Amino acid sequence: MSATVTWDEFTEGIWRQNPVFVMVLGLCPMLAVTVSAVNAMTMGLATMFVLVCSSALVSLMRKMVPKEVRIATYIVIIATFVTVVDYLIQAVSLELYEALGAFIQLIVVNCIILGRAEAHASKNPPLPAMINALGMSIGFFIGLFALGSVREILGAGTLFGVSLFGSGFQPWVIMVLPPGGFFVLGGWLLFFSWMGRRKQRKQTEKLAGVSGHA
Amino acid sequence: MTQPLIEIRSAPHLKAAKSVETIMRHVVYSLLPICAFYIFQYGISALASILVVTIACLLTERALISTGTQAGRLSDFSAVITGLLLALTLPPGFPLWMGAVAGVVAIALGKALFGGIGFNVFNPALVGRAFVQAAFPTAIATYTPSFLAGRFTEFIPSSLALPLMIPAGAAEWLKAKQFDALAGATPLAKWKFDGVVVNADELLTSLSGHMAVGPAPALILLCGAYLAARRFMDWRIPVAILGSAALTAWLLFAIDPGRYPNPFFMLFSGGLILGAVYMATDMATSPVTPKGMWVYGALIGLLTVVIRYYSGLPEGVMYAILIGNAASPLIERITQPTPFGRGVSLGRTRKRASYPLNPGYISREEAGAVTPKKRFLPRKPKK
Numbered sequence: 140m141s142a143t144v145t146w147d148e149f150t151e152g153i154w155r156q157n158p159v160f161v162m163v164l165g166l167c168p169m170l171a172v173t174v175s176a177v178n179a180m181t182m183g184l185a186t187m188f189v190l191v192c193s194s195a196l197v198s199l200m201r202k203m204v205p206k207e208v209r210i211a212t213y214i215v216i217i218a219t220f221v222t223v224v225d226y227l228i229q230a231v232s233l234e235l236y237e238a239l240g241a242f243i244q245l246i247v248v249n250c251i252i253l254g255r256a257e258a259h260a261s262k263n264p265p266l267p268a269m270i271n272a273l274g275m276s277i278g279f280f281i282g283l284f285a286l287g288s289v290r291e292i293l294g295a296g297t298l299f300g301v302s303l304f305g306s307g308f309q310p311w312v313i314m315v316l317p318p319g320g321f322f323v324l325g326g327w328l329l330f331f332s333w334m335g336r337r338k339q340r341k342q343t344e345k346l347a348g349v350s351g352h353a
Numbered sequence: 354m355t356q357p358l359i360e361i362r363s364a365p366h367l368k369a370a371k372s373v374e375t376i377m378r379h380v381v382y383s384l385l386p387i388c389a390f391y392i393f394q395y396g397i398s399a400l401a402s403i404l405v406v407t408i409a410c411l412l413t414e415r416a417l418i419s420t421g422t423q424a425g426r427l428s429d430f431s432a433v434i435t436g437l438l439l440a441l442t443l444p445p446g447f448p449l450w451m452g453a454v455a456g457v458v459a460i461a462l463g464k465a466l467f468g469g470i471g472f473n474v475f476n477p478a479l480v481g482r483a484f485v486q487a488a489f490p491t492a493i494a495t496y497t498p499s500f501l502a503g504r505f506t507e508f509i510p511s512s513l514a515l516p517l518m519i520p521a522g523a524a525e526w527l528k529a530k531q532f533d534a535l536a537g538a539t540p541l542a543k544w545k546f547d548g549v550v551v552n553a554d555e556l557l558t559s560l561s562g563h564m565a566v567g568p569a570p571a572l573i574l575l576c577g578a579y580l581a582a583r584r585f586m587d588w589r590i591p592v593a594i595l596g597s598a599a600l601t602a603w604l605l606f607a608i609d610p611g612r613y614p615n616p617f618f619m620l621f622s623g624g625l626i627l628g629a630v631y632m633a634t635d636m637a638t639s640p641v642t643p644k645g646m647w648v649y650g651a652l653i654g655l656l657t658v659v660i661r662y663y664s665g666l667p668e669g670v671m672y673a674i675l676i677g678n679a680a681s682p683l684i685e686r687i688t689q690p691t692p693f694g695r696g697v698s699l700g701r702t703r704k705r706a707s708y709p710l711n712p713g714y715i716s717r718e719e720a721g722a723v724t725p726k727k728r729f730l731p732r733k734p735k736k
Contacts, residue, residue, distance in 0.1 A: 296517075307518040309451075313487040322462075 144267050152275030158251045159282025160331045165251045168242045169286065170320035176299055178238055179287025183280030185228065185243060187273070189220040190252050194272035197260040204261075213256040214247065221246045251279060282327075289323050290314045371585075373470070376636075377430035379585045383576040384437045384631070391568045395445035395497070396504025398512045405449045407436030409456030417465040425470030435459055438631055439478040441568050442624055442671070443485075444496045446509030450516040451489055455481040475678045476635045479671050486671070492520055496539050497527070540622040541667040550614045551622070570626040577630035586634045589643060593650020594629040594657075595620060601658040613662065625657060628670040638678040645681070645688035652684075653677040 147155075158164045168186070173179045193216050204212045225243050229236045236243070246252065255275055260268040292298055294315040296308030313319045392399045414432035417423055425431060439459055443452060459481025467473045486493050497509050511520035540551040581588040602619035620626070633639060633653055640649050653673045660669025 304517055307515075309448075309489065309492075309514075309517060309519040311488040312490060313484065316487065318487065 144270050148267055148271045149274040152271065152273075152278040153281070154278070156275075157278040157282065157331075158275055159279060159285075160328060162251075163328075164254065165249045165279060166324075167245065168249065169283065170317060170324065172239055172242050173283055173287040173290055173320060173323075174294060174315050175238075175291040175297075176284060176287040178235070179283040180280070181228065181235055182239060182242065183276070183283045185224045186246055186249065186252070186279055187276035188224055189217060189246050190255060190276045190279075191269055191272045192220045193217045193252060194255055194260040194268045195265050197256045198263060198265040198268035201261045209261065210253075210257075213253060213261075217252055217256070218247050251275060285327055286320065286323050289326075290319055294319065373425075373431075374429045376585050377434060379583060380580065380631075381430050381433050381437070383580050383585075384434065384441075387441065387568050387572055387576055388437060390572055391441060391445070394499040394569070395509075396501070397506070398504075398509040399440075399445040401449060401508070401512060402443060402445060402447055402452050403437065403440040406440040406443070406452045406456045407433060409453040410436035410439070410460050413457045413460040413465075417461065418469070423465055423469035424472060429470060431464075431470045432460060435464070435477045435481075438627075439481050441627060442478065442482050444493060445499075446495065446497045446511045446520075448492055448511055448514040448520040450514065451485055451492055451520075454488070455485040457481075458484040471637050473637050475675055476632050476638050479632060479675055479678075482671055483675065494542070495520075495522075496542075539667065540618070541661065544614055544618070544622070545661075545667040550618050568627055570621045573626045573630050580630075586630075587646055589646040590634045590639055590650045591629040593647045594633055594654040595625070597651040597654030598625060598629075598658050599654075601655050605658070605662070619658060619661070623661075623668045624670045628657075628674055629653075632670075633674050633677060638681060640681045640685045640688065642685055642688045642690060644690070645684045648684050648688060649677050649681055652680060 152158065156162060159169060165186075168182055172182045193213070196216050197213055200212070200216075221244060224246070228239070228243060255272055259271050263271070288298060292303060293311045295310055296302060296304045302308070311319070314323070388403055392403070410432045411427070415427050418425065418427055436456055436459075439455055440452065443455065459477045462484065463475055463477030463480030464470065464473045482493075492511065495511060510526050511522075514520035543549045543551065577586065577591060580586040581591075599616045599620055602613070602616035605613040606615055629650075633650065640646055653676075656673035656676055657669050660666060660672055666672075
């Protein structure tokens with residue numbers, strides 16, 4: 140059995156099918172834990188671990204699991220890895236664990252993970268499944284970091300806890316509140332759709348130019 | 354002997370064309386005296402605040418209109434109104450950079466996102482103010498007394514805060530001017546936190562004391578009356594808001610005069626008059642049906658009093674109007690007027706319409722005829 144891994148399988152989650160900016164999935168942790176860049180990155184890493192491991196296991200067991208109980212099986216697999224991450228973060232940094240609160244446990248219901256298990260891992264061999272899961276989780280990580288850094292810079296004047304503007308900085312309280320999360324996410328979505336549209340326009344212009352010369 | 358000339362025209366019989374631009378221009382004219390008195394009250398800080406906020410609004414409008422996705426033009430004065438109103442709702446010593454943020458948010462988030470003038474759901478100026486209220490809660494609650502000596506030569510220190518930096522506190526500056534820090538409290542904050550009800554003369558003119566009142570309420574009413582008389586604004590909305598707020602406040606005052614202030618204080622303190630006359634009457638965000646205007650106004654007046662009395666905030670006009678804005682499409686739906694001739698008259702049978710020119714004519718409705726519904730034939734599938 141030779142597993143063919145394409146480059147596209149990896150980059151799909153980072154750009155073309157980015158879980159945050161294109162599919163708009165996993166918004167609950169996205170809005171809730173991104174008040175600072177460190178929180179956002181921890182969440183991203185935790186999700187990455189769960190996503191890659193559960194994709195691998197789901198993919199290994201894809202021929203054993205009857206179709207009727209597959210969702211329940213996936214949830215059990217995901218929950219196992221979430222428990223591992225939960226204890227791991229608790230052991231490494233209790234402070235961080237308390238900041239993230241229930242959202243670590245809630246990775247179980249993150250639809251990116253179940254979506255990957257259902258749409259990709261259950262149909263592909265372990266290696267491509269893991270590569271794809273890694274790409275997806277990098278995409279999610281980038282999304283979390285983009286939100287977390289902007290919210291931390293405006294909401295507290297710091298990045299990774301390092302003060303950027305000196306002691307006289309006026310924090311924008313709204314950025315730490317839930318509406319700030321929505322505003323920043325909306326801003327990023329706007330930015331990416333504008334980029335995508337500009338790219339498309341350039342491509343059509345290029346095509347028109349080529350046909351004009353010919 | 355000349356024959357009298359009879360001009361025969363078909364409807365509509367409008368006497369003058371009222372374009373969006375005309376209406377907006379007159380609203381700006383009516384705002385100018387209010388701004389002038391506000392500047393007279395607070396000096397150059399107020400002037401700078403009005404200029405910076407309005408320019409921020411205009412620049413944002415210009416940038417967003419040039420993308421070609423917006424209704425409206427820069428020259429339709431709507432952004433000027435947003436800027437002036439927003440500046441009037443902010444404290445005079447509000448840091449200028451925060452004022453600019455408020456202006457940008459007001460136009461970008463409050464108006465452009467919905468598609469430009471006429472499409473916005475919420476009043477843009479209030480969206481801007483709500484944003485800065487959530488972002489900078491201390492700065493927006495810091496008022497300074499009016500009619501300070503030297504207000505035309507010296508800025509309120511918090512105005513000139515550097516961008517992104519915390520504004521200087523007003524307490525020491527006021528101490529140097531022989532005021533205690535509490536002199537900057539607004540009448541509403543004074544009532545809410547200290548239980549002091551201010552006299553009527555101070556509220557109306559603020560000429561006697563150094564009370565930190567906002568723009569002059571009597572002047573706003575006067576300018577609003579001009580707009581209503583010229584039919585640039587519907588009088589029903591402000592009347593409904595002030596009436597319902599006064600009625601609610603009076604009822605509560607009658608129940609427990611020790612706990613609740615008198616209705617006059619409720620009406621003329623804070624931003625209620627400005628909100629009722631200029632904010633709630635925004636044409637895009639208020640109902641168009643006459644009955645709906647009464648419902649909308651009554652809702653806003655009631656909510657204002659409820660928020661002022663029973664919430665942690667001293668002032669509730671902004672949120673009341675925003676909630677009213679959100680409710681206005683629904684209010685419009687349930688208050689649609691019945692078209693002429695369709696009304697169900699209560700208790701008596703409707704007289705048959707008479708047609709003097711054709712006495713034998715019976716209208717379709719009276720004959721009980723039912724207009725056939727339009728039917729669309731199912732499209733035949735392609736073979």
